[in-house]
Amino acid sequence: MGEVGSFDSLNPWILKGVAAKKITLTRATLLGRSPEEPFTMYGVVAETLEFPENRAWIIFNIRPEARWDHGKTITADDIIFSYQTWLEQGQPFMKTYYRKVQKVEKLSDKRVKFTFDPEKSDREVPLVMGMMPLLPKDVYEGKDLSKISLKPLVSNGPYRIKSFEPGRFIVYERIKDFWGKDLPTYKGRFNFDEIRLDYYLSESILFEAFKSGKIDMMEEENPQKWKWNYAFAASKKIKKEEVDHKRPVGMSSFVFNTRRELFKDARVREALTLVFDFEHLNDSLFYGMYTRTHGFFDNTELVPHGKPTGQELAILNRYKKKVNPKVFEESYQPPVNKTPAQKRANVERALQLLKQAGWRLEKNKLVHEKTKTPFVFEILLKSKEHEKVALEFGxxxxxxxxxxxxxxxxxxxxxxxxxxxxxxxxxxxWVGTRSPAGNELINYISSKAADIQGSRNYPGIKDPVIDDLIQNMLQSKDRAVLVANVKALDRILMSGNYVLPLFHLAKDMIAYKERLAHPTLQLMMESRIESWWEKA
Known part of the structure; x- marks a missing residue:
């Protein structure tokens, strides 16, 4: 496999450094997610669970066969040590989660209990604890894990790190006697003896590596490349597939940093969004294959449609004096710039908004009326993948x-x-989901996270209504209530113009060597290398 970029760390749970991809192949957590089921968890390291209806505490009963790669079994001491380590040394979002624990107790060598602070806890916290990265206490006690390290963490998952060269490659080796290989969670998965991930400086170099046979598969996201650059495929025994899907697509976007004075005013952000010409981009560069993204939960039941009704309307009415009146109108529709008339109208509207915000045109340059500062800003990218889009937006x-x-x-x-x-x-x-976890949203869009370096609240969103809706989601016992809160949340996020929504593909474009095979992909499934295999 191939990746664009580099890495200088083997620990993805700290702020420092850039961790190698696919590190989670080496980890097994107390609970594991099912890719096809929204926020449903199954026991992995934990054989059984105990918790009350109000989820005030949870007991994890550890499988007797669960063990570390160095041979010792996983114990309650390891679970408690992992919790204490990440609470002190982990990323900010981990500290936010784990501070909701009031007490942790070792009930026996294979039994650990977490009791949650009733003032801070919610119904998600027990599941969050189940996804905590685990560490063996006998190896890491007294060690500072907050520093960048290229020493592999002891594995308890299906793979171990076999070899690596920082920034160039990493090789994962399947553990033949992995303790969990017969668990239902792992059946049919992790079929390759080795998975090698090579790093390249650019997408073009990565693609050349694929053409030359150094890379076995590519998941293409550029329709232009898909149409023209894969002519070699048949002669090289490469199979091309286009697979329609109904998965969450997330929010691909240009993010406004509202901490910057330039982007504090929502009218300014709306003005810039108005003139983005998606239609020209899609037709001229991408053969009409992209779909414009309409919200943070696009392609799911969570995206709002039309005017709010029912529970969704009732929720919004509670905040009527605190939200943009637009949230009570039709759901967000991106501006359309298909015709010259539409483009002119959007430019005129954008200039009106900018004038209201204190900007005016002088000799074809936008300047602030009071400071005379020109409107100039930088779009930051980490690869050339989105350069054409950014330049066109410019x-x-x-x-x-x-x-x-x-x-x-x-x-x-x-x-x-x-x-x-x-x-x-x-x-x-922003990665999409059919069942957004409120605890994750705290890290992405809460007022608290806006001021925490290392959080994912990149726009700097600070809105007490959004904070309130997140808490509503955390306490939701009913799916319908959760969905109504998420729809209301999406309307408020989109009305704030915190991001410029870009676009997504409604299909997967996969090219791979004919000797490889994968399960039949259902509409809700995604292609994961963990489920592929090599033909006999």
């Missing part, structure tokens, strides 16, 4: 007198600037 802004430059930096610098919120605008993809 051209769309020219009629407004705005100058947007595009800067591509290496992955380490990109991650550092992202962590420090040191950017005007950047590209980011």
């Amino acid at each position: 051209r769309n802004l020219e009629p407004l007198g705005i100058k947007a430059s595009v800067r591509i930096v290496d992955e380490a610098q990109y991650e550092r600037r992202k962590i420090d919120f040191d950017f005007d605008m950047l590209y980011y993809l």
